Amino acid sequence: CYSCFTGSICSEIIHDCVINFDHGDPKMFEKYWSLHQNTVSAVLRGNERMSYFSDKEAVCWFLEPSLAMEIKLMHKMIGNAVTEGHHIVVGTGSSQLISAALYALSSLAHHRPVDVVSASPFYSSYPPMTNFLESQLHHWAGDASSYKTSGQNAYIELVTSPGNPDGMIHSAVVDGTGPVIYDLAYYWPHYTPITEAADYDIMLFTVSKTTGHAGTRIGWALVRDIEVAKKMTKYIELSTIGVSKDSQFRTAQILKGIRISYSDKAENSREYDSNSQRRLFHFGYEQMDLRWRQLRHAIGNSQCFSVVDFPSGYCQFFEKNTRAHPAFAWLYCEMDEDCHAVFKANGILTRSGLHFGSSRKYIRISMLDHDNVFQLFIDRVHQMASSCHKK
Amino acid sequence: CYSCFTGSICSEIIHDCVINFDHGDPKMFEKYWSLHQNTVSAVLRGNERMSYFSDKEAVCWFLEPSLAMEIKLMHKMIGNAVTEGHHIVVGTGSSQLISAALYALSSLAHHRPVDVVSASPFYSSYPPMTNFLESQLHHWAGDASSYKTSGQNAYIELVTSPGNPDGMIHSAVVDGTGPVIYDLAYYWPHYTPITEAADYDIMLFTVSKTTGHAGTRIGWALVRDIEVAKKMTKYIELSTIGVSKDSQFRTAQILKGIRISYSDKAENSREYDSNSQRRLFHFGYEQMDLRWRQLRHAIGNSQCFSVVDFPSGYCQFFEKNTRAHPAFAWLYCEMDEDCHAVFKANGILTRSGLHFGSSRKYIRISMLDHDNVFQLFIDRVHQMASSCHKK
DSSP states (O other), X not given: OOTTEESTTSOEEOTTXXXXXSSOOOGGGHHHHHHSTTTTOEEEOTTSSOSSOSOTTSSSTTOOHHHHHHHHHHHHHHTSBOOTTOEEEEEEHHHHHHHHHHXXXXXXXXXXXXXEEEOSSOOTTHHHHHHTTOBSSEEEEEEGGGOOOOSSOOEEEEEESSOTTTOOOOOOOXXXXXXXXXXXXXXXXXXXXXXXXXXXXXXXEEHHHHTSOGGGOEEEEEESOHHHHHHHHHHHHHHHSSOOXXXXXXXXXXXXXXXXXXXXXXXXXOSOOTTGGGSHHHHHHHHHHHHXXXXXXXXXXXXXXXXXXXXXXXXXXXXXXXXXXXXXXXEEESSOSOHHHHHHHTTEEOEEGGGGTSOTTEEEEEOOSOHHHHHHHHHHHHHHHHHHHTO | OXXXXXXXXXXXXXXXXXXXXXXXOOGGGHHHHHHSTTTTOEEEOTTSSOSSOSOTTSSSTTXXXXXXXXXXXXXXXXXXXXXXXXXXXXXXXXXXXXXXXXXXXXXXXXSSSEEEEEOSSOOTTHHHHHHTTOBSSEEEEEEGGGOOOOSSOOEEEEEESSOTTTOOOOOOOSOSSSOEEEEOTTOSTTTSOOOSOBOOSEEEEEHHHHTSOXXXXXXXXXXXXXHHHHHHXXXXXXXXXXXXXXXXXXXXXXXXXXXHHHHOGGGOOOSOOTTGGGSHHHHHHHHHHHHHHHHHHHHTTOSSEEOOOOOEEEETTTTEEEEOOOSEEEEEESSOSOHHHHHHHTTEEOEEGGGGTSOTTEEEEEOOSOHHHHHHHHHHHHHHHHHHHTO
């Protein structure tokens, strides 16, 4: 069973259990895929995809051509990124691609170690990923908002948009003299309105947050400069001699299945119908919309907690105005100094704002767990908010 | 078609083509797996293995339990390594595990940067893997044979046994005061007699060289010290947030298929029969035996080239004396200074001894390519050896 549940059909609640919403395991999508498990099933026969190589002549020699094609078609269908004029580099999740991009840009910089910065609140993994090997190529230099460039130092700015943890649309904040890595893991229509096709020099995506297949460990980078793409490929060659062909093949099958579900002429309208279970982004949108409404309702007009209101925007994919429903809630404790401790005392494990270069009054909460666990979470938040009124 | 061949069934030779035996793509095994493609086929349904996690309580939380079980059973069946008293850490190929082990041991060392050494001829990837990120944790310190320990410095010794490139059985050569990583990628019965079960502190294996599934990118480490295993797991978490579940599942299916092929009671004898095509290690042994005989015959009593004779040993798996048939030939040019150039001039791309901390008079040649390409290689070597006599 998943966490907090037991019994033969995993329906019995373990009442004193701790809900772990510290990490963003995208279990919400399992429900969708259990309905479509065979339409995207991948069969790997014993003699298939045995070689290290996919296309020896390509810039990224371990990228499976079928995956490259599906990535291009998916971005075209969604309209969230321009693939023309970009090279695709595949990675073992977008984590590996962040490290690869830092390596590539640092190697090409005029001065090392390069300062790596990101505007607070930034993704909590950026500092350890940058520093853990004590590389002399780059080091973490903190909040981009307070970073001052100099002629001597080189810098790289990391921008996560929509933000992890805050769900907001972001742009680079430093003066623009250095390269920017855009981590667009959450720039998909179930999380945020797709207002334009992103066309940055380096853009990162991951199947984990797009379709929920986190265990597959596939991410991809769209890279304008061929020298950067080559260096990123070199990083992955030296780290892992490429990326699982099995997972690349499976990802291609999954993306293809989603694409076909939307190409069905009879169902071509992107307007909602009662059959949204048929199409992933509609399913995801409805789930996230419902969950965010439940969370806002549970918080109510509590004087203890708050989450921001997101602006709505015209989504070119859904062809209507939609509102953002981020994969994480970035919650603020109005009264208490240590928000993480308050939630932990109520059986909810979250990630403290401290990890994101922010204050302990903030926490990040995953919105992507199983329905049942999420409902239990909503019940507990509702109780916390209610008992807060009584104070 | 594979390299050097064209036509509808890939049977026409491209005569002026360059045979690339610089890398060790294990294509020889495709023939075996095309006969057994369905017995080990892995089906990945849309809703399976979606989570980041495999076993949250385990030391290596992203290791699939089914793979862990098959790894243990395979080592038990072959008798090449002791798994009892060791933790299993899975990696994206053994490359990632080498880096993970260097990180783990360096982090725990009394002095940094740690000197990383390996006896020449060493695996050509060790120096760049150690140095490419300019880590302050460890740096490449060259040939272990000439390394002098000191009270101040800490060191890590890498031992590849059988050796890549030289195919010989090796042990640590430094004084034993520092940790040793044993890379046992080639310690399987198709390459070398299994004379005992290895029982070192850190042992690395990879499916690439065991079954030929290089594109699957799965390796595993057997690690005695739980603190080292935890640190290695942390490295993989920070690098790639785990290892493809799809590839782990596929690898488990493949190892299971091999195991079952040997458990068949009617075929239980490990003696050779005419049906060696049924069982992977017998197939691999026969292929390697044939290829090495062909290579030795092609070289003949040439005064230009030589390869070493390997001692025979009692293989506990085959229950008979066998001789080593390494995955690479480590060839010496008697006459010419630049062996790589000589072979390149004859349309054969190899890896120069310089990359292995050795002399230009040596080259490393992959013995694992497709049959047809290997035969073309043998023809060319035969011609080179013959024309050499005429000098």
